[in-house]
Amino acid sequence: MTRQTKIVSAAALVDREGRILLAQRPPGKHLAGTWEFPGGKLEAGESPEQALIRELAEELGIETQESCLSPAAFASHSYEEFDLLLLVYACRKWRGTPEGREGQALRWARPAEMFRLDMPPADKPLIGLLDALI
Ligand SMILES: Nc1nc2c([nH]c(=O)n2[C@H]2C[C@H](O)[C@@H](COP(=O)(O)OP(=O)(O)OP(=O)(O)O)O2)c(=O)[nH]1
Numbered sequence: 001m002t003r004q005t006k007i008v009s010a011a012a013l014v015d016r017e018g019r020i021l022l023a024q025r026p027p028g029k030h031l032a033g034t035w036e037f038p039g040g041k042l043e044a045g046e047s048p049e050q051a052l053i054r055e056l057a058e059e060l061g062i063e064t065q066e067s068c069l070s071p072a073a074f075a076s077h078s079y080e081e082f083d084l085l086l087l088v089y090a091c092r093k094w095r096g097t098p099e100g101r102e103g104q105a106l107r108w109a110r111p112a113e114m115f116r117l118d119m120p121p122a123d124k125p126l127i128g129l130l131d132a133l134i
Contacts, residue, residue: 004082009052010039011091012072013062013098018134019108022117023059026104030081035107035117037088038098048087056091060098060106068093073129077122084122090133110134 013021022035040055042048049066056062069089077084100106109117111130119127 005085006082007042007048007085007087008039009042009048009055009087009089010037011052011056011069011089012037012130012133013094014090014092014134015108017108019110020114020130020134021060021098022107022109022114022119023100024105024107025120026102030079031120033118034120035109035114036120036123049089052089056094059101059104060096061101062094062096062098064091064094072133073126075122075126077120079122086122086126088126 021038023038025031025034025036027033038056038059039052042051046054049069052069053064053066056064068091072090073088075086075088098106111127111134114127
């Protein structure tokens with residue numbers, strides 16, 4: 001069977017203090033308990049930006065738009081079950097206050113703190129790049 005590549009867009013939401021929002025993956029899901037950048041898989045026919053705007057509304061209840069998403073970094077990682085291509089956009093402008101609409105815990109973290117957090121293996125190489133973003 002050919003391996004599946006999942007394309008996932010995710011946001012580094014940056015606040016005025018230069019912290020980035022992380023969401024904790026819920027129990028029972030792949031990589032449960034790890035702290036990730038909010039986002040999710042592209043659905044059929046969606047661009048990465050459209051998928052991210054939809055996911056941010058569903059998961060966090062915030063509104064943003066394409067002009068507020070800057071391509072920032074990508075990560076490529078082979079998990080046991082699939083290959084992941086993670087597209088990370090920086091976003092500094094949104095409407096609303098992020099809340100865990102799907103019961104997920106949220107926290108704001110500086111890149112230096114992220115080295116100590118349990119993040120998905122795909123995200124580890126991104127942490128060092130984030131300093132340049134904020
Ligand atoms: N949103 C997000 N996903 C990440 C990150 N790092 C990382 O390895 N992933 C993985 C976890 C998941 O396997 C996949 C994201 O898929 P998803 O959020 O749409 O789907 P899911 O597994 O939570 O749930 P499901 O809809 O498949 O049930 O990407 C990250 O920083 N942010």
